[in-house]
Amino acid sequence: MANDSEAAKSSGAKNFVEDVAVVDERQLVRIEAVHRGFLYQHIYGAICLLLAGANGVDRVIVERDEDVEIVLPHRRVYIQIKTRIGSLSFGDIEGALQRFDEIRREHGKGARDGDAGFLIVSNAAPSGPLLKKFASDDWPKDVQLHWPDGPAPTDSFLPVPPKSIGDAISTCSTLAGKLPFALLKPETLTWKLASIVMFASAGSPPRQDHSFSREELTALFEQLVVQMQELPAPPPVYRAQIDEPALLGDQCVRIVSGLSGAGKTAWVAEAALHAPLPVTYIDVVDTPGPALASAVTREVAARIFGRSGGKLGEILLPGASGLDTLGALSVKLGEEGVYVHVVIDNAHRVPASDIEAIVARAPHLRFLLLAQPGAEVIAMEARLAVTAETLHGWDEDTIAAALHDAGCQADFGDCQRLSRLTGGLPFYVLNAATVAAREYGGSVRAFCADVEAQTHVVETAQEIILKRAFEGLSAEARETIAILSLADVALSRDEAMKLLQGASDIDARAGAARLRALPATGALELFGNSALKVHDAVRMLGLADLAGRGGAAESKAKAALREVIIVSIRKDWSIAKLGLLIRLFGQLGDARILVGFATDELFHEMGVWPEIEPFLVDIAASAEADPETRLWALDGLVFNDLREGAFEPARGRIDEMQVLVEANGLGEDEWLAWGMKRMLLRSMLGDAKGVNEMLGMVERRISAKAEHMRVFRYNRALALFKLGDNTTAVAAASELIEEYYGELGITPGDVMGRSAGELRRQLPTVRDITNTLKHLADTLDLLAQAAGRMSQRSVLARIHAMKFYELAHAFDSLVRVGLDLVDELVWVNDFIGARQVLERSIFPIMQGVGLASRVIETRALYAVVLAYCGDHQAAADEVARLRPFEEAMAPGHREAFQNQKRLIENVRRFGGPRQQEVNIPASLQALFDQRRGAPRVVEPRRKVGRNERCPCGSGKKYKQCHGR
Known part of the structure; x- marks a missing residue:
């Protein structure tokens, strides 16, 4: 940052070029529009498949010469699909009309059979000039134009264009519901068909020709229905977990490991709805290991090659072993040039050696193993040379939505507490919501308090499910888990050993042996090779076990942990x-x-x-x-x-x-x-x-010491400000600011152009100046508030206050003043500057420090800023995520949120003020840049990857949230 100047009074529309930021926001809008168009096109193609059989269509082709082609016995219709937010203009279709001319000539010279017809389909009505051209005599007679409220299609194999993706899904589901498969939800078939169309559009085997023939449609529909009916049914309302992995992959074998209740099966069931390839699901809970190869062969062969005759005879050879038939199946799949995806649930029930054998024998099968953590998963990882993936549970927003639907009330902090108690695992969260609604009047806070204090009387499903596994462990393992459960933060291996030594009176060798044995229990979370923690969902059982060992044992363990944390906090705060x-x-x-x-x-x-x-x-x-x-x-x-x-x-x-x-x-x-x-x-x-x-x-009683007098003078100025005497408050604050700068040995000019990290190097190091930094920041904040009441701009004072609050580690005040800065920027119509402050400065601090109490008000303000920036959908999405917290808000916050919702809706309907068109001031640039040099006390923040979880807590990927 070069310097702070009068430009600090506003900020503008320039984007910051940072790894975690979108370089070109307009490009992102274009990308989103492209994908929205593709999805609309794929669902339209699925509708055409459902209409084809009964209307004499020979073949449906996707993404060849045109988006969709309908082939009839003596006719071929080429369809170009356009999605637009506004109206459809002639410029949008001019290229398509030229391409139609080329195709028309091919038919004219006999290179293609049958008559050619052309159709432009759009979700948007044509503009006035385009409608005029369409009605003119020189419009090509073989080119039709379809839009939602336009003339009805004359051909029964063509649908009325849906207005939106939602309408397209509804139309497709209605048609799917007419198929004779009552046990399958129409929406399920819609998503499967759309994924199949998308797969064919890419020309992937076995649809290198991009087409679907009339003869195969019935079999295709039946195959999808059979596949989906054999898969577990997804829950009625599926809520995605944090950073869910892809269901399909190119690896020969993958392991997804999680405790019972982690939602592994529900994830597979939901993801299979959108998978473009068939997925074979096998639950091996009661399957002996030696029989696994036969079970896999039987299910996959029947799914791919039919249930009788033909190629099945080449695979299911009489007298052949299970591994031999599996090998024959893999060879046949290789000849066909396809890979088959197989999900094996409860894979931990089968010996790792049997899993290894089928993976080695079937290179043309892609295995996904669902398992509970424990010794067998560790063995599978070693034998298969893979690392198990995990499902990360629900984030706070998702937990809030589930609690709200269950009739509970919870603020953001309550959702964090419940997440810690349950690990965010879906089944445990839903069960906790049920118990809280029934036994605690819907108060999640009261439920969490009882569980944490081990005073709850209703046993949760989490305790029932996990207790059986916990009680099956050795006494030594249970004691180890109980002691480590006291720590809800990750401990280094050395810290964990010292805790065990202090609590159990064992030596270092015994402590190390216990830690080595613990991963096999499945109760431990490992963070690389350096840290460990008992899984949050298991901690409840561990704490109950520790409490049952008597007050003396519990106090001894807590005292040992206290000494460990005192030492740890000095090294790594x-x-x-x-x-x-x-x-x-x-x-x-x-x-x-x-x-x-x-x-x-x-x-x-x-x-x-x-x-x-x-x-x-x-x-x-x-x-x-x-x-x-x-x-x-x-x-x-x-x-x-x-x-x-x-x-x-x-x-x-x-x-x-x-x-x-x-x-x-x-x-x-x-x-x-x-x-x-x-x-x-x-x-x-x-x-x-x-x-x-x-x-x-x-x-009369205050000490004459300068430090005490400055505190008194500040409090006096603050009191006068509260009474409305802004002039005196401004004058007193200005004098104090000058004195504090003198105490620190710097001038306001030294603050100009420097981030907090750079400014730290200018400050005294021979004494503790933390309180002085905090008092200076408080005084700058007071000056800004008093000046603001007098209609004076105070951006600069707030920016400087934020720097000193960060240096003093006063993060709550930093966020509060940052929100005041955002309000001031919005007041002067600098919405982009306000958005930058939130995304680049406030959200990273909140995420790094964990200020749960500020999350909701900050995100509500962020939604308003998004609306003023014209990002109406993002604003609406943010409001939707915050609604489940509304009932638990304090009355004043709830009223403010309701006003913000009305404001956002009005901005969407009627528009907002124009954005200031000025350069971003150097002061704001430094405020954003100082994130790179933040002090160690804020937990180290690496750059956020575009595909990682957004720091704001929304649960969305950064590129889809604040990285926009």
């Missing part, structure tokens, strides 16, 4: 480890340490407050705690109350602080803590007299 450490302090009764956390402002910034609050409430109410500890616990609770605008709880707690100070003769620091909090509450309630009274009292 993370928010997740901090949250775990705070819980351990609370559970082990380390009250003073928790109170120390609560009274440090930075711990309110890191998203760990929910971990601290329950313990502080207990400490503040405890008659056994000393008065000083209780007061500081109340101080931390009041600080958070004031942040959240919870004035009534704050009032009661401030009164309790006063009683503790006066009744116990506490010191000056305790009195000032009470006085400052009371002054701020008075200002927030608009009590000017109360504020002035407290200001006088506090000023």
Whole structure:
């Protein structure tokens, strides 16, 4: 970044060229339009297949000379298909008309049989000029034009063009429903036909000629119906998991491993609907290993070559072994030039040696093995030289949708908690939703709290299913899992060994032996070769087992983990480890340490407050705690109350602080803590007299030290700002900012043109300046807010505040000020600049730190910005993903979200203001660039791949979400 300037008052439409960003957004729009057109075309082709048999069609051809060709005994109709958002213009079809001329000449000179007819099909009505040309005398008589509300087709083998992809699916499904296959849902056949048309369009074997003959249609429909009826039925509502793998692949063998309840079979059933090739499904749950080859041969041969006679006789030789017949089948498939895809479910029930034998004997079969993790999967990986893939469960949005449909209420944080308890595995999430709806009045938060505390009385399906496997383990393995279940973060192997040694009184050799044996149980998640964690879905059982071993054993294990995490957090800091450490302090009764956390402002910034609050409430109410500890616990609770605008709880707690100070003769620091909090509450309630009274009292007792006076002056300015005195607040904040810059030994000019990472190198290193950085950022934020009330632009102050908040690790305030910056950019019609701030700065911070409390409001604002940017479909999609959270929103947030939904709809219907056309200021460029040099405290962020999960938490690929 060269410098910050007056250009910082706005940003503009230039795109940032970054690996994680789309280089050309218009190109992305074109790509999406192309694929939308292809899908429409494939479904239209499927409709033509369904109409062909009863209407004398000899052959349907896709993607040869034209998109679709209908061949009749003495006639051939060439169809060009166009999809448009607006109207269809002459320019859209001019090339097609020229190509029709060439084809017409081929028929005229006898190179092609029969008469030629031509048809242009579109989902959009023709424009006025095109309609005029179509009605003119010089329009070719053999060229028809079809659109949804146009004249009805005169040929019964041609459908009325659907208006959209949704209408196309509906039309195709209606026709499919007339086939005599009542057990198969019409939509299922529609998707299978569309995938078959897509496959033929590519000229893939066995459809190198791109065509379907009339004689084979009945057999084709029957084959699809038989295949789909033999596959497991997909659930009525299928919700995709995170980064689902492809069903079909080129590898000879793949393994997809997951616990029972992970949704492996449902994934196969759903993916098979869209697979362009036949898929043979075999459940080997009761099949002996030696019989596997015969079972595979029988099912595949019958599926591919029919159930009797012909080629089956060449494969199913009398007296031949199962492996011999499987080999003969593979040879025959090779002669046909095809590969067959076979899904083997419950593959862990078959010895790995038998799996290896059939894979080696059948090179023209592609095997997908579904298995539960354990020793047999490890053996299969070793014998087959493959690494098992996994299904990653549902993301928070998907969990929220499932909970909403079950009649439950959950905010984003609740969905995160449930994800941790269930591993996000679909069956366990759905069962938890059922239990929460029935036993907890739909409150997912209450359900999670009971399960975490092991006080729930209704056993979940997760516990029932996994308990049998857990109880089948050795006592040593169960104890190991129970101890490691205390950690909900990944531990290094050395850390895990130290934990086991401290909790079980074993030596290093015994600890290493336990860890080596643990992967075979299937309960462990491995992260490369360096870290491990008990699977989230299993942790519930492990914690219950540990609780059943008695309070002394449980406390010993927690104390051992506390020491491990204290050492670990110094080497490799993370928010997740901090949250775990705070819980351990609370559970082990380390009250003073928790109170120390609560009274440090930075711990309110890191998203760990929910971990601290329950313990502080207990400490503040405890008659056994000393008065000083209780007061500081109340101080931390009041600080958070004031942040959240919870004035009534704050009032009661401030009164309790006063009683503790006066009744116990506490010191000056305790009195000032009470006085400052009371002054701020008075200002927030608009009590000017109360504020002035407290200001006088506090000023008389405040220390003369410069640091203390600056804090007091800031709080005084903040109080006056809350009372509406913006002029005084601006003046006081400006003076303080100058002093803080002096304290840090820099000037505003040093901040210009530097990211947070670059700025760090300009700061003092001989002392801890974290509080000074935080106070400077707070003061810049106050200046921006007060100036904004006076209709003054404050982009620059907010950008600089964000830099200092990042340097101070005050991430919650960073996100809050970032959202204020977005609001200001929207206010001046700089929608693209607002979108860049969200996508390049705010979302990465939230994802890296895990600020669940800010996710919903940020994404709701993002939806508004998308609408203002003209990306109406993306805005609507974002709103749809947020709707399941709506019922659990706080009343004020719910009202704001409803207003945002109305605004988005109005922008879609009536349009929004025009985007400013100016250059992106250097200050915003630096704000985005500083992500590369972010401090270590934010968990290291590598560049997001375009096909990876988007950092915002939507569950979509980055290129389909914020990477747009």
